[in-house]
Amino acid sequence: MHCLGGDSMSEHEHESAAGESNSRYWTANIRLLLTLMGIWFAVSFVAGILFRDWLDQFMLGGYPLGFWFAQQGSIYTFIALIFFYNWRIHKIEQSFDLDDDDEVAASMEGGAG
Numbered sequence: 001m002h003c004l005g006g007d008s009m010s011e012h013e014h015e016s017a018a019g020e021s022n023s024r025y026w027t028a029n030i031r032l033l034l035t036l037m038g039i040w041f042a043v044s045f046v047a048g049i050l051f052r053d054w055l056d057q058f059m060l061g062g063y064p065l066g067f068w069f070a071q072q073g074s075i076y077t078f079i080a081l082i083f084f085y086n087w088r089i090h091k092i093e094q095s096f097d098l099d100d101d102d103e104v105a106a107s108m109e110g111g112a113g
Contacts, residue, residue: 036085
């Protein structure tokens with residue numbers, strides 16, 4: 001059977017390939033989110049609450065380390081994880097050809113003129 005346009009893949013095969021790519025993208029995205037949430041949990045709950053007494057034997061900036069994690073460390077870690085997520089999800093989107101930076105830049109240039 002000859003397909004128009006020289007495309008040898010059927011519509012069903014295209015949908016199947018797109019669905020598989022979509023599934024792999026979301027698997028990578030969820031894996032990243034769970035990893036980052038695990039890190040934040042470890043810093044905020046484990047270091048800031050469960051191991052606070054043990055960590056207090058160490059000092060950071062003149063404060064006990066357990067106190068520092070409970071008051072500052074989890075916030076700094078959360079902010080760092082946001083920037084890391086932004087950078088990493090951008091790389092994941094590029095690998096799945098979902099990067100829309102060119103479209104956003106083009107729409108901003110078009111709207112500015």
